Amino acid sequence: MKGMPAAITRTFVAAVLAAGLGACSDVTSSDVGRGPSAPRRLATGGSELLTSSQTLTPVGSTGVNAVTYSVTMPASGPIYLTFNGRIDWPNTAGNSNVLKIVVNDIVVSGTYKSSPASYSYSWGSEPYWAFRGASYGQPEYLWGLFWSPNFSQNTVSSDGYYVTSPSNPYYYEFNITGLVRYSQANNITIRNLGGWVKTLTGNQPNAVLQNITVRNY
Numbered sequence: 001m002k003g004m005p006a007a008i009t010r011t012f013v014a015a016v017l018a019a020g021l022g023a024c025s026d027v028t029s030s031d032v033g034r035g036p037s038a039p040r041r042l043a044t045g046g047s048e049l050l051t052s053s054q055t056l057t058p059v060g061s062t063g064v065n066a067v068t069y070s071v072t073m074p075a076s077g078p079i080y081l082t083f084n085g086r087i088d089w090p091n092t093a094g095n096s097n098v099l100k101i102v103v104n105d106i107v108v109s110g111t112y113k114s115s116p117a118s119y120s121y122s123w124g125s126e127p128y129w130a131f132r133g134a135s136y137g138q139p140e141y142l143w144g145l146f147w148s149p150n151f152s153q154n155t156v157s158s159d160g161y162y163v164t165s166p167s168n169p170y171y172y173e174f175n176i177t178g179l180v181r182y183s184q185a186n187n188i189t190i191r192n193l194g195g196w197v198k199t200l201t202g203n204q205p206n207a208v209l210q211n212i213t214v215r216n217y
Contacts, residue, residue, distance in 0.1 A: 027065050039070035039185040040214075044077065047215035055088070056192035056207040058098070063206075066191035073180045074216050081108075081174045081188065083212040086148045087205045092161035093147035095119070097130055098194030098205050100142055103179040104186055109141065114173040120165045128172075137196035145207055146170065188214070 042048045050069045057063030073079060081103075087096060101108035110117060110129030118125045126132070131141045146154050146161070151170045154163045163169040180186050190212070194205035 027063065039072045041072045042074055042079070042214050042216055044074040045217055047213055047217075050188075050212040050214065051209075052211055054190075054209045054212060056099075056190065056209065058192050058194040058198050058205060060195040061198065061204060066189055068187055068189040069212070070185050070187055071214055072185045073182050075183050077177075077216050078175065079177045079180045080114075080215050081176050081213070082215070083172055084151055084168075084170045084210045085143075085145050085172055086151060086170050086208055087145045087194075088149070088208045089147040089203075090149055091147075092149075092153050092159055094161055095126065095144040095146050096194065096197050096205055097132055097138055097142035097144045098192055098197060099145060099207060100140075100191045100193050101174070102187075102189045102191070103176050104181065106179050108174050108176060108179070112174045112176060112179075114175055116166050119163050119169050121161065122164060133196060133200075136200050139193060139196060142193055143172070145205075147205070151210070 040048050040050065048071065050071070051067075054067055055063070056067065057065055059065045081101070085099065087098065110127065113128060117129070118127045120126075126144070128144050129141060130144060131138060132144075146163070146169060148154055148170075153159055154161055154169050155167070156162060176188075190209065192205070192207045194207070197203065197205045
């Protein structure tokens with residue numbers, strides 16, 4: 001992939017570009033078994049596992065495009081949102097910006113991610129929060145995920161997309177303290193806007209998220 005235009009290389013290159021746009025369906029899954037009248041409750045000084053595993057498909061594809069969790073926050077203190085994330089693919093193939101995170105209708109942008117803000121390959125660094133695909137259909141700034149068959153392949157030094165830092169490139173931690181309403185129910189929505197990647201490459205960027213958690217410490 002080296003030698004291709006930099007912007008394309010960084011977003012993910014396929015051998016053949018797909019033609020046509022997918023349908024504009026948008027399927028959102030609410031917090032299973034817990035509607036708005038019965039939100040999760042984050043205990044003071046504790047943590048709450050929202051889900052152990054969630055797959056989000058691109059908007060325009062069959063499946064769940066987004067998930068919304070309702071969480072009642074404690075009365076004070078820091079609030080963090082964490083998860084491990086990747087794009088499910090048989091081999092590593094770079095990083096694409098596909099994920100949008102919203103807390104109480106406010107976008108979780110690059111300023112909310114705990115360090116590091118960027119990841120590094122042997123040939124350079126790139127930010128997790130980026131608009132690298134602006135010329136190829138990416139609709140807005142989004143969070144990047146690595147194409148990988150598991151949550152370890154990008155840490156193998158012999159892999160062509162070996163990430164030299166951080167040590168766990170799949171881990172995301174956001175300090176959402178300034179976005180929450182204390183002692184009230186809050187909505188956290190995670191959405192896959194990777195339809196632009198599917199249109200560009202013909203490959204479906206299904207986002208696999210594990211251990212989506214909020215904590216108060």
